[in-house]
Amino acid sequence: AQTVTQSQPEMSxxxxxxxxxxxxxxxxxxxxxxxxxxQPPSRQMILVIRQEAYKQQNATENRFxxxxxxxxxxxxxxxxxxxxxxxxxxxCAPEGGYNKLIFGAGTRLAVHP
Amino acid sequence: xxxxxxHPSRVICKSGTSVKIECRSLDFQATTMFWYRQFPKQxxxxxxxxxxxxxxxxxxxxxxxxxxxxxxxxxxxTLTVTSAHPEDSSFYIxxxxxxxxxxxxxxxxxxxxxxxxxxx
Numbered sequence: 001a002q003t004v005t006q007s008q009p010e011m012s013x014x015x016x017x018x019x020x021x022x023x024x025x026x027x028x029x030x031x032x033x034x035x036x037x038x039q040p041p042s043r044q045m046i047l048v049i050r051q052e053a054y055k056q057q058n059a060t061e062n063r064f065x066x067x068x069x070x071x072x073x074x075x076x077x078x079x080x081x082x083x084x085x086x087x088x089x090x091x092c093a094p095e096g097g098y099n100k101l102i103f104g105a106g107t108r109l110a111v112h113p
Numbered sequence: 114x115x116x117x118x119x120h121p122s123r124v125i126c127k128s129g130t131s132v133k134i135e136c137r138s139l140d141f142q143a144t145t146m147f148w149y150r151q152f153p154k155q156x157x158x159x160x161x162x163x164x165x166x167x168x169x170x171x172x173x174x175x176x177x178x179x180x181x182x183x184x185x186x187x188x189x190x191t192l193t194v195t196s197a198h199p200e201d202s203s204f205y206i207x208x209x210x211x212x213x214x215x216x217x218x219x220x221x222x223x224x225x226x227x228x229x230x231x232x233x
Contacts, residue, residue, distance in 0.1 A: 033221075035222075037224075043151075043204065043206075043226070043227050044224065044226050044227070045157075045206065045208070045224035046224075047221065047223075050221065091157070098162065099145060099162075100147070100159060100162065101147075101159070101222060102159075103156045103157045103158075103159075104156065105155070105156050106155075106156050
């Protein structure tokens with residue numbers, strides 16, 4: 001079975017600081033996508049960033065970037081210049097075949113002023 | 114663009130009754146729709162994959178006779194919880210995918226806002 005591990009149930013960071021959320025996964029796929037989604041208190045799932053496994057270059061989206069290590073099956077998310085609006089639950093979700101997403105347990109991030 | 118709606122946002126029903134949840138892609142045609150269930154403070158659990166015009170594919174452990182999925186068009190999928198019981202109370206989320214084309218289609222999933230079901 002394909003699994004996703006987010007080893008940090010909760011994280012806390014001061015506003016304007018940088019925080020890294022970890023994610024490791026297991027997959028039998030060779031070409032696939034990986035995603036980070038955030039879920040704020042409204043519970044609307046919002047795409048944060050996307051990485052294509054066949055690309056060696058790490059994806060960057062404004063203050064968000066990933067460190068993708070394909071061989072190690074690691075896909076961490078770095079949030080720079082953290083903002084209060086970044087407070088949310090963050091889910092790592094690699095594609096698990098047939099375009100399905102396999103979600104990790106999530107990391108609850110709290111950004112403090 | 115790429116907006117997905119769900120209706121209703123909240124529903125309360127009595128034990129033994131059935132309830133239908135609609136998922137619509139508003140500004141695109143979805144190749145596939147997915148249905149998830151999320152318990153409080155937990156992750157999303159995939160229930161089933163739905164393709165237009167064909168039967169849904171259910172994940173292991175999900176009762177297909179209890180959770181009926183109909184995908185009548187490229188913009189609408191419905192989930193019907195039949196003979197609901199209190200343990201079916203949960204947050205149900207749908208998502209829709211669209212291929213952006215190119216050499217490697219990008220099957221990004223766009224999520225609806227969710228439906229909170231409470232069975233009394």
